[in-house]
Amino acid sequence: MEVFHLLWSLCSKALLIALFLLVVALLVYCLYIKYIHLKYDHIPGPTRDSFLMGHSATLKRIMKNDELVHDKVIEWSETYGSVYRLNVLHYVFVCVTCPEATKEILLSPKYPKDKFVYRRLFNLFGQRFFGNGLVTVQDHAVWYKQRRIMDPAFSSLYLRGLIGTFNERAERLMDKLSDAADNNTEAKMLHLVNCVTLDVIAKVAFGMDLDLLTNSSPFPKAIETCLSAMGYYIRDFTFEYNPMNRRFVREAREACRLLRTTGDQVLQERRTAMQNGDDVPNDILTQIIKTADAEESMTEExxxxxxDNFVTFFIAGQETTANQLAFCIMELTRHPEVLEKARKEVDDAIGMKQNLSYEDIGKLTYLRQVLKETLRLYSTLPGISREIQEDMVIDGVHIPGGVSCMLNSYAVGRMERFFKDPLKFDPDRFHPDAPKPYYCYYPFALGPRSCLGQNFAQMEAKVVMAMLLQRFEITLVPGQTFDIEDTGTLRPKSGVVCTIKHRKNKD
Structure with missing residues (x-):
């Protein structure tokens, strides 16, 4: 009995000590948060929801109400100016819509990718996701080595050789739309262009023939799940630990594993084939492996x-382009004068040609303007974050070093400060003779860390849109919303459901 009392006494003391240390740790942490507040509270910003959690309740409420955080960014910027502050726990995020600061931050290597955001993208609920791929890697030397490996696979000469695949996969979409026209059935354009862009990146980059317009595959659902999970994982610290979300978290981990397992299999098979001297497609994967093997040392890392880059390109190489195409179709159906002008250009430039050449798409100047204007209004990947490591002044506001800086291309693209009548869809903003937007248009980012695949994406988008305009009349099914859905990337919530008709008169 005495032993029991002794053990109980020791356990009680240990528990009290643990509780005391926990209280002390919490007090120290609260003091640290107070110090952070004192250091950065001179920067204007909305009132915090709470001392400890900062503005997280507001962000969670926006997501719960199925609203866009990016619209709130515009509202806050108009209220508090081109520099304002948000808090979450001990983290401070400085949101910037100042073009001069955007130029400085994105064009200079002094401002690395933000640890808070990009470390979160390394894993997805504990499962390796983007890892240290080209988009997420923070170390400049590691990034430079990866970029040097990737560059040859996206050279202009190589991209010219991809036009045949763009034509072939776009033609499959045209066949699908022709069936819809013949059978008088509705076409869910977002789904269809998602299938096409995923087909293209799988074939062109990795030699995978998915043919998603005909065959079923787990990849589209896996990508959608990963992107949705990414949005929650970055913005809501507590999402993973909520019992109500366990099923979704499990599905996200499984989706991530599927993508990485597939990538590992594709890489191993291609490397083995190349080592055996077998014929292999001259695609992006082969180029990457050849260039990587030319390195003096090739480590396991x-x-x-x-x-990591397989997953990065598999997702980024299709999702954002598909969303851009869907938004573009949606806006063209809403603006018949723009649609007719784009169609006339296509008719004049390519006529009845079935296969477009690289030179053909180079003639489509107005269509390029239409696609650019689409990305101004609907920057499909709107958020960019960098780390301000040293003190700087932005628009008269002193920013102490050691803070995350958030830049939002969606927000600046919709602000009257930078674009007259910003919600109007006007491709002439990007006419060759029009003044260029001064560092307030960056859907592919800017500077050395800008998107490597942007020329690839815009070539693909041009081919698809040119064929679509050449052959079909497209009308939105009445009753759809024009709302935007945030699933990590931005997409049309309605799915852009259309009725399709063959063009009768192409003169």
Missing amino acids: DKEFML
């Missing part, structure tokens, strides 16, 4: 980077 370098191979893991290649797998």
